Amino acid sequence: MEDNTVYINAPREHLVDLASKLFNDFTCSFRTCIGIDERPLNGHFSVTHVFTDDRNSLYVLLKTYAEAEAPRIPSITNVVPAADWCEMEAHDLLGIEFVGRDHYRLVLPPEWPEGVYPLRKDVPYDYRPRVRGVSERLSMSTELGVIPIGPYHPALHEPEYFELYVEGERVVDLKYRGFHVHRGIEKLAESRMNYQQINFLAERICGICGFEHSTCYALAVEKAAKLEVPERAQYIRSIVLEVERIHSHLLWLGVAFHFVGYDAGFMHTWRIREKIMYLAELLTGSRKTYGINLVGGVRKDINEEKKQKTLEVLREVSSEFKQLVEVAINVPQVRRRLVGTGTLPKEYAVKLSVEGPVARASGIDKDARRDLPYAAYKYASFKVPVYGEGDNMARALVRVEEILESISIIEQLLDKIPKGPIMLEDFEIPEGRIGVQVVEAPRGGDVHFVMTGRGRPYRWRVRAPTYSNIPALKIMLKDQPLADAPLTIASIDPCFSCTDRVIVVRSDGRIERLG
Amino acid sequence: MLCTAITLLAGTSLPVFLDGLERKLKAALQSRIGPPITQTLYDLLKLMIKESKQVHTVPYIILYFTSFISCALTSMFLITLYTITWDFMLFALALSLLMVSLTALTLIPLLIPNPFSYIGGMREVVLSLVNESAFVASVAIYIVSLHFKAGFSTPSTPHLLVVTIPALAIMFTSGYALTGRPPFDIAEAEPELASGVLVEFSGALLALYLYSNLLKRFLVKLFVATMLVTLIAGNGVLSVVLTCLITITLWILFTVISVTLGRSRVDLAPRTLAKYYIGLFIIPIAGLVVLAYG
Amino acid sequence: MEKKLERLKRSIWIFHLNTGSCNACDIEILDALTPFHDAERFGVKLVASPRHADAILLTGPITLESLPKVINAIEAAPRPRILIALGSCACGGGIWHDTYSTVGGVNSLLKILKERGIEVDAVYCVPGCPIRPEALLYAIALIKGLVQKKVKPEVATAE
């Protein structure tokens, strides 16, 4: 038990009971699980399940050990369905077997050699799987029943593959094959970079919520090393985080309008967004808020002139935005296509422990900024919008309200930002410590788990919100008109480049004419 | 002879520049500069020189295109002639030709072995079934209402209110829907279709298809304009010029409408339209019956 | 082919391929189309099918997974076709240049294309992380011949 983190060493036989007690009785939300190859340290593998008790703002870490040879650990998917993906990931990458569930390849290519587990420490950093130059193609007969969306498709700005099984114009089933954007981040961080460089790597996990990732990483490391980061730095972090939330949500609204064919709305939303982008550049020196986060503080300060400029821009934006939304929401087609489409009922939302606006639109009142306060959020007062309908309109409205909330948060923080340094001078990071941090990204809770090592993390695990939101799509799209599929897929604001850090999955059956 | 040349020249070149104008106008409403007014022309010229990837059904497609363009141009010529001579036969011919050409164009995407193109094509068919029929019917009723007393005559007030105005309303809507602007650009613009009916075309074929669409837009508007001019049925040349002007105004009007709207869904659009049409058709038909036997 | 490239200057239709980028560049591409930058001034249009594309925008270090799809897409585009590598990832592999699941930038892609006998008529490279929308506009202006390129190789000797 440390400040707000509870470490439980769960023996294998009690793991399931403990997990079910936490998840079902104490209604903690399941965040992720991390497999670690600790053989160099203590000759065991270990799996750590991360829960958060959002009401008492507690992190609960369930750690279970497994033997070095033939590691076996009981699966908790029966009591915690949300653990499905991350257990499979641990199985693929570390060869840990989960007893009491069926195993399938999630993240590794089908033709990946058996018994090679890339995240084990004895696998060399530059191990390259065999490249296949050609991709399989669908035969004409199956094409008419199956609508492939992606990997390169106007409805997605990233290479992902959804197979929609349709009858006429209705979707009857969905198959998701992802992990195209895998770039080997975790292995890269554990083998090439040092603590400070990883900040820049973490940013590039995702171009929209990059700053969330680097903040999350930095906070995790600081927590592990027990560093006291200057207050001013924390304020600046929160401010930039909110700027990023605003531009991300505006971006989403614009794209949503585009998907319902309301291009004027798209253009005007992005016109407003451009001001925010300018703001981001003013505050961080990069339009995508890259490159000011370091372990122990930030690199760029906010002076009086910038502060005034920020407030002024925010004032314009909020007034223009309100006016535009009022108009756009009343466009008949927008209404008809947002209301009642892509519904996600609450019970499913809880079971899959979805994140962010998706959860809040389905009546789950959780927001890491309030429940697990970090950076400088404890100094700002804001309300968390929650809707019960769980349809696309609800998700849109949640985001609209969050934009306005964020604006007020920034104004509050700028108002009471303290003087002082913005960077911790000299510090060292001890080995073998554990830090886990949740940061509320625009898409939901972002989880970073850091186990410190010599000069670089021993294990660094990233869990992006989309990772836990994608399984919900199956329920949202079922029996929906095909025409709504892109909008619904977009409505979880998928960020595949976050999700796919892990290992390439080969997705077959795409239409070659689409390229 | 000269008249023919002029009509065909105007009819073939105007749509391209009007489309350029439309894009400019859209841009202005989205508070940006937008492309030069000749942009559409540039696009088409560029596409002509691009390599075109062949699909094995190309011969049929070409056939359909030729049939469409020939029908369209003929009908355009006839309708202009009609605005000069006010000979009803010409008009009937032009209308039928218009329908034939539209159908030809609608069926092209179904020839392409690609699921997106196929789905898009089916959607197009569903929509145009509703709209074309409505268009023809409304035009017919409109003409009848003018022909009620022998020869063209501006109809009496009850006619105007009960028969002519509703017929015009339907004509406008179906005409608008036929031009495939939002909210009725379902066939190609829906994102999950990857530019649906266009997906497989490239190079010259694509240019041909885009141009045919522009021609179609122009033709439909031309018809609506002619109908309006028929109300006055003035002397030849004047009415031709008038028709042209009205067509251009219609184009601009439609553009502005399309900017402020989103895209309807494939299962919603035909249903809504059908309801709307049926609702409006009852009035003029009932009116005609009453005025005839009352 | 040269003459044909000349014709492209009037209207450039772009098809966008995310080959494992972090999204930043992809968003900036969209941003370049929005009112403040308005790439449509130059006759640029974002198309949904490679069949319509004149220029193919690559963002990202080209992951092994996306490689075959990228090759298909380029092959599907009718000639003359231009390849534009956007952002540091696409140009030189960026921060991922030596990870095991990327081929590390457009140069190695071009080699593979040559092996396959797929020709590309012009290749442009736009560094930046992420690229500014203006950087894309600048590249387009470069293609249209409105501006001169600024960067040049520098070899300096310090003693």
Next chain:
Amino acid sequence: MKRVFKPVELIVIAGKTGRVTIKYPFEGPLISQEFRGLIVISPEKCIGCGACVNACPPNALEMLESPDKKILRYYIGRCIFCWRCIDVCPVGAIKGTTEFELATNDFLDLYTYITHSRAHCTCGTGGEPVRMRRYVIEKAPIVENYASKCPDCRKKSLINAVSLRKVGFVGEEARTS
């Protein structure tokens, strides 16, 4: 009824904003002075110490070694413009600019080389760059007679110096050095 005509208000909004487009490249870009753009390494100041090479996350700055040359290579096509190099450079040889117009049709345009000749050790093996040695010496004059040696010679002469003090025996290496 009011709702039906709401969409038309878009035209009002458009009218109010007017045209916002910036006629780049004919006008200046929409850029703030904070923007982190291209970095410029001045060959006059650079001492070839390689601090930037260690700090650079994407290895855009690399040190190419050869027996008598050390070449600092900067590859713009891989740079992520984080400006860490500027933070760490001991002599402030790297300046940041707001330059972003880097598009080119030739990859060779993206390379910058700065060649440093090595200062050889008396034993003939290649040592650190001339400038770096000078820098070290003026920062810490005491090490002068060691700074001019390669690590091995340094060790040897140190041993000799120690042994000299201990047993008064002067080894070959010590005399030669």
